[in-house]
Structures are given as structure tokens and as C-alpha cells.
Amino acid sequence: TEAAASFLDGRSPVVISNRQPYSHEYEDEEVVVNRPAGGLTAALDPVMQTVEGTWVAWGSGEADRVVADDDVVPVPPDDPSYDLRRVWLDEDQVDGYYYGYSNQALWPLSHSDTTRATYSQSDWECYRQVNELFAEAAVEESDGETPVLWFQDYHFGLAPRMARDRLDDAFIMQFWHLPWPGWDVFRACPQADELLDGLLANDMLGFHTEAYCQHFLDTVAALTDLDVDRESRSVRHGDRRTYVRPFGIGIDAASQAEAAATEEAEEFWETFTSGHGIDEDQRVAVGVDRLDYTKGLVERLEALEHFWETRPEWRGELTYVQKGAESRSRIPAYRKIQERVEAKVADVNARFGTTDWQPIVYTTEMLSEEELAGLYRGADLCLVTSLRDGMNLVSKEFAAAQLDEDGVLVLSELAGSSGELGEDALLVHPSDTPGVADAIESALTMPDDERAERMRALREQVLDADVFDWIARQFWTAERIEGARNQQESTL
Numbered sequence: 001t002e003a004a005a006s007f008l009d010g011r012s013p014v015v016i017s018n019r020q021p022y023s024h025e026y027e028d029e030e031v032v033v034n035r036p037a038g039g040l041t042a043a044l045d046p047v048m049q050t051v052e053g054t055w056v057a058w059g060s061g062e063a064d065r066v067v068a069d070d071d072v073v074p075v076p077p078d079d080p081s082y083d084l085r086r087v088w089l090d091e092d093q094v095d096g097y098y099y100g101y102s103n104q105a106l107w108p109l110s111h112s113d114t115t116r117a118t119y120s121q122s123d124w125e126c127y128r129q130v131n132e133l134f135a136e137a138a139v140e141e142s143d144g145e146t147p148v149l150w151f152q153d154y155h156f157g158l159a160p161r162m163a164r165d166r167l168d169d170a171f172i173m174q175f176w177h178l179p180w181p182g183w184d185v186f187r188a189c190p191q192a193d194e195l196l197d198g199l200l201a202n203d204m205l206g207f208h209t210e211a212y213c214q215h216f217l218d219t220v221a222a223l224t225d226l227d228v229d230r231e232s233r234s235v236r237h238g239d240r241r242t243y244v245r246p247f248g249i250g251i252d253a254a255s256q257a258e259a260a261a262t263e264e265a266e267e268f269w270e271t272f273t274s275g276h277g278i279d280e281d282q283r284v285a286v287g288v289d290r291l292d293y294t295k296g297l298v299e300r301l302e303a304l305e306h307f308w309e310t311r312p313e314w315r316g317e318l319t320y321v322q323k324g325a326e327s328r329s330r331i332p333a334y335r336k337i338q339e340r341v342e343a344k345v346a347d348v349n350a351r352f353g354t355t356d357w358q359p360i361v362y363t364t365e366m367l368s369e370e371e372l373a374g375l376y377r378g379a380d381l382c383l384v385t386s387l388r389d390g391m392n393l394v395s396k397e398f399a400a401a402q403l404d405e406d407g408v409l410v411l412s413e414l415a416g417s418s419g420e421l422g423e424d425a426l427l428v429h430p431s432d433t434p435g436v437a438d439a440i441e442s443a444l445t446m447p448d449d450e451r452a453e454r455m456r457a458l459r460e461q462v463l464d465a466d467v468f469d470w471i472a473r474q475f476w477t478a479e480r481i482e483g484a485r486n487q488q489e490s491t492l
């Protein structure tokens with residue numbers, strides 16, 4: 001909040017994200033308020049409460065329209081301190097903008113999955129139209145001479161330009177939560193030029209890692225005539241610049257640790273393990289993922305299969321718990337990954353399961369924050385094997401919840417978090433089946449003191465660079481960039 005106050009200097013910012021911090025749903029025919037569990041919304045919410053800005057988001061809750069007779073609702077519902085402005089989308093718009101261009105073009109493209117990306121012209125038109133709606137709403141909600149607009153993520157590749165056209169002096173910033181691919185991958189996108197133009201309307205553009213920043217600058221250098229200033233990591237266009245900076249996102253680590261310390265967490269772990277016939281001297285590995293093809297779920301299950309196949313002594317001794325969260329299911333590639341995961345789980349369980357041991361426990365049940373923390377805390381190891389991942393917050397949640405400091409993190413080197421956590425996690429290549437199996441064995445046989453030492457270092461990192469620190473780092477940098485902008489210099 002100190003950084004926010006210093007940068008904002010009395011201005012009320014407008015945050016724009018696809019997902020909203022509060023939604024209204026029906027529950028037993030009653031309308032209830034939901035706080036969608038998402039790291040970003042949970043972290044920005046307290047900041048917004050202190051700076052009294054406006055949050056613009058898609059009104060996606062089933063009952064959102066019923067509750068709000070206006071586009072704007074004051075939130076938090078029980079003690080309002082800022083405004084939530086809903087953008088309403090009809091079904092075609094949701095299909096084209098969200099399920100279409102955002103998640104079937106930009107999502108796979110950003111994860112360098114060029115063969116999965118499809119570029120439908122009508123999706124693109126929809127994406128542009130919805131970006132217009134959000135840009136308009138953001139402009140309407142902004143006030144003052146130099147308002148601050150902060151766009152979140154790949155749903156808004158065009159909106160910054162649209163907002164800039166209407167508000168020349170605004171300070172516009174954006175954070176791209178996905179990886180940025182190499183320039184030779186990005187050029188596979190037929191709309192590359194317009195997207196770059198949209199993003200370059202930002203004064204500051206943030207990515208999780210330095211590598212993604214470099215990829216973005218490479219892309220601009222390769223695909224446009226603009227002047228890329230490597231030294232100041234900025235792109236010059238006319239008398240303006242876009243500064244490109246890394247800000248690795250964190251989690252609300254303190255509240256994760258708190259959740260892990262609750263009775264509810266402990267009770268859940270006990271009921272869950274005993275309910276699945278896992279007794280106390282057995283070891284447990286855990287995986288927690290949105291059911292997305294970027295997470296390397298099938299590869300992970302293959303590595304576990306290889307582990308039990310080549311190390312029969314661990315059959316009956318190590319159980320793997322996979323918590324999956326259904327995601328974007330209207331998209332065929334997502335339905336397919338769900339089916340493949342279910343089939344593989346059934347396969348491995350049929351192959352190695354016995355009357356008193358089930359190798360893989362698979363659940364898509366919704367868990368509360370405390371229950372999830374209980375699962376992380378109780379587990380001996382956590383497997384994160386993304387094929388590519390902007391950051392990966394599960395790796396951080398696991399560490400934060402490991403209050404007893406006796407678990408091991410097995411982490412894909414292709415997850416953004418491997419840069420920060422790689423020294424103390426066991427790094428793996430997600431598609432290297434024997435390599436992942438070896439890492440599982442190393443984790444299980446690691447001496448106690450080494451385990452504790454590594455987990456302590458992981459926890460320290462995660463507690464230190466948390467999501468509040470992520471916000472502060474951006475506001476401090478934004479303040480310096482705005483200062484430089486006002487003096488028309490590039491001293492950064």
C-alpha cells in the first residue's frame with residue numbers, strides 16, 4: 001500500500017481483468033456471493049479496498065445481472081469500499097472472445113504450442129469487439145488528467161491501444177500472466193502486428209521473467225520497424241516508450257501458511273487419507289492442477305507408472321493424489337485432456353492396484369483453502385511438471401503450506417517459477433519419463449536434514465516475494481517510469 005499511495009498520489013486506478021473479484025451465483029435457489037479463488041483477485045482486492053479504485057471485469061456469474069440493476073456494484077458486498085463495473089457479454093461474445101481467440105489462439109500460442117493454436121477470423125473479430133467494450137468501460141470509469149489503467153493478461157491484447165486513443169495522457173500498464181514465446185513462434189499468429197500495436201500502447205508491460213521480457217523485445221525487433229532500446233529494455237515509438245519489465249508473481253503466502261495451520265486443514269488430511277486407505281507410514285505425493293494440456297498431466301502419470309514399474313518396492317508405499325480442477329471444458333482440447341487423464345489413472349490403477357492399495361487417488365472435488373492447504377502440508381512431495389507455464393503458483397502454495405518443512409518440491413524446469421525455486425526444488429524435464437521417476441525416488445529417499453534445508457529456503461523465498469510484494473514492485477517501477485515519461489527521458 002505504501003508503493004500504491006506513492007505512485008497513485010491520490011488517483012483512483014482502474015484495474016481491468018477478465019475474471020471478477022466477486023460474483024453472484026445461485027445456490028439452492030438463493031443468490032450467494034462468491035469470491036472466486038484466484039491468486040490475482042485475492043491479492044488485488046485488499047489493495048483496491050485501500051485506494052478506492054474501480055475494477056472492470058466480465059460479469060460472468062449466473063446471478064450477477066439479477067443482483068445489480070446497474071453495471072456498477074460497490075464491493076466488498078458487506079462493507080463496500082470500491083466499485084466493480086461489470087461488462088456484460090452475450091453467448092456469441094463469450095464463445096468468440098473467451099473460448100475462441102483468448103483460449104484457442106493466444107493461450108496455446110503463448111505456450112509455444114503452435115499446432116494447437118487456431119485463428120478463426122470471427123473469433124478475432126469478437127476479441128476486438130470485446131476489447132472495445134472493456135476499453136470503453138475502463139475509460140468511462142477513469143477520472144482526472146492522468147488516470148491509471150492497469151490491464152491484466154492476454155484477454156486484453158488490443159484494449160490498451162483503444163484506451164490510449166481516447167486518453168492520450170493516461171498511464172497505462174499491463175501484466176501478461178503467460179509466457180511470451182520466441183519471436184519465430186509469435187510470428188505464426190496472423191494478427192501479430194495488431195496485437196503488438198495494442199500492447200505497445202502501454203507505458204509499462206510486465207512479464208513474470210526476464211526471459212519473457214527478452215522474447216517480447218525480440219518479437220518487436222523482428223516483426224516491426226520500431227526502435228528497441230536493449231539497454232533500457234524499452235521500445236520507442238514516436239515520442240513515447242513502452243518499458244518492459246519482469247515481475248514474478250507471488251501468492252498470499254502468509255494466509256496460505258495460516259490456512260495450513262488450521263484444525264480444518266489437519267482434519268481434512270486425516271479424513272482424506274484414512275478415507276482412501278492410506279495409512280500413516282505410507283508416503284504421499286500430490287499434484288494440484290487446472291485440467292489444462294500445458295500442465296503435463298499425462299506425462300506425469302507416465303512417469304509415476306514408470307516409477308512403480310521399475311521400483312516394485314514402492315508399490316503400496318507411495319500413493320499419488322491428483323487434485324484436478326475442471327477448466328474451459330467447452331473447448332475440445334480441454335475435454336480431451338480430461339478424458340486422457342481419467343483413462344491413464346484408470347490404467348495405472350488397474351495395473352498396479354491391489355485389494356488394499358490404490359496407486360492414484362484422483363479427485364475433482366472443490367476444496368476450501370484450508371483443505372487444500374491440509375493436502376499440501378501433509379504430502380511428502382509435490383509434483384509440478386508443466387510442459388510450459390508462465391509462473392505456476394502451485395509450486396509456491398505447496399512451499400508456503402509446508403509448515404513442518406519436511407516435503408520436497410519436484411518442479412519442471414519449464415515452469416516460470418523454476419527461476420526462483422530451482423535451486424531448492426528438484427528440477428526435472430517434464431517429458432523425461434525416467435528422469436521424473438528418478439526425481440521422485442530422490443525426493444523419497446532424501447536425508448531429513450537436506451529436505452528441511454531445501455524446504456526452509458523455498459519457504460523463505462515464497463514468503464518474501466509474495467503477491468503484495470509483486471504489486472509493490474510494479475508500482476515502484478511505474479512511478480519511476482511515469483517520472484521519466486514526464487521529463488521525456490529514458491534514464492531508466
Ligand code: G6P
Nearest residue numbers: 018019038153154177178327328
Ligand atoms: C491463467 C490465466 C488467468 C486465468 C486462469 C484461470 O492463470 O493467466 O488469467 O484467470 O488461468 O483460467 P480461466 O480461463 O478459468 O479464467
